[in-house]
Amino acid sequence: SKKEKRIDEKIDEYRIKIKDSEDLKLRGEVFDTATLKALYTFANKGIIKAMGGVVSTGKEGNVFHAIGAEDREIAIKIYRIATSDFRKMEDYMLGDPRFANIKHTQKGIIFAWTQKEFRNLQRAAEAGVRVPAPIEADRNILIMEFIGKDGIPAPRLRDVQLAEPEHIYRTIVSYMVALYQEAKLVHSDLSEFNILLYEDEPVIIDMGQSVLLDHPMSREFLQRDVKNIVRYFKKLGVKCDEDSLLTEITTK
Numbered sequence: 001s002k003k004e005k006r007i008d009e010k011i012d013e014y015r016i017k018i019k020d021s022e023d024l025k026l027r028g029e030v031f032d033t034a035t036l037k038a039l040y041t042f043a044n045k046g047i048i049k050a051m052g053g054v055v056s057t058g059k060e061g062n063v064f065h066a067i068g069a070e071d072r073e074i075a076i077k078i079y080r081i082a083t084s085d086f087r088k089m090e091d092y093m094l095g096d097p098r099f100a101n102i103k104h105t106q107k108g109i110i111f112a113w114t115q116k117e118f119r120n121l122q123r124a125a126e127a128g129v130r131v132p133a134p135i136e137a138d139r140n141i142l143i144m145e146f147i148g149k150d151g152i153p154a155p156r157l158r159d160v161q162l163a164e165p166e167h168i169y170r171t172i173v174s175y176m177v178a179l180y181q182e183a184k185l186v187h188s189d190l191s192e193f194n195i196l197l198y199e200d201e202p203v204i205i206d207m208g209q210s211v212l213l214d215h216p217m218s219r220e221f222l223q224r225d226v227k228n229i230v231r232y233f234k235k236l237g238v239k240c241d242e243d244s245l246l247t248e249i250t251t252k
């Protein structure tokens with residue numbers, strides 16, 4: 001059909017771009033040799049069929065569009081090893097039994113962080129929270145469902161005009177309740193920056209910093225998430241307040 005044709009064209013277009021590592025370097029991407037090797041391993045396993053361009057850049061790294069198995073659009077998040085924030089990342093892993101004996105080197109922290117984001121996405125999805133479905137993680141590379149269409153990522157909440165703010169608010173609240181009560185997680189960086197609007201529904205992203213309820217700072221992180229969400233929706237005329245939202249999330 002037309003759609004398949006477009007995907008095939010995309011794959012050919014991308015493949016022309018990366019027939020070998022020289023091309024990726026030519027594109028001035030932040031790939032060190034080991035990351036490149038990991039990407040080619042994913043390609044040989046058919047997990048990545050063709051790499052696309054950058055759809056999002058953070059100080060911690062880049063997110064690329066790509067075509068994966070069954071010609072599905074995927075997102076490839078690659079954390080920069082040399083990121084300056086790896087000390088801050090350590091604070092989020094404090095007291096998390098899942099990361100008790102990691103190497104406290106920059107690379108060790110980044111690799112553990114990538115695994116943490118993958119597992120947090122799995123837990124969130126299992127609890128019924130709409131997140132990009134996690135696919136694979138290796139070293140500093142996280143592969144997940146692409147939230148968008150034909151290489152165009154869905155916009156962040158902060159960049160859209162909501163038709164029904166009340167409905168979006170209620171949906172996000174239901175996800176915060178499920179994260180806390182089912183997944184036993186606090187997002188810890190929730191705001192209009194980390195919620196995409198796709199097909200008129202919210203999708204929560206960026207769960208690398210999410211912590212388990214028994215993390216020493218989980219209550220403060222939850223209060224900050226609640227504050228961000230109430231601030232944003234109050235401005236849109238939604239009736240909401242921090243205390244009621246905090247109670248709704250934490251009460252069984």
Ligand SMILES: N#C/C(=C\c1ccncc1)C(=O)NCc1ccccc1
Pocket residue numbers: 055056057058059060061062063075077132144145146147148153154205206
């Ligand atoms: N996940 C994710 C993101 C987008 C995305 C879009 C479409 N589908 C899936 C994910 C994203 O921009 N995260 C911010 C970020 C954090 C760290 C490094 C780079 C970028």
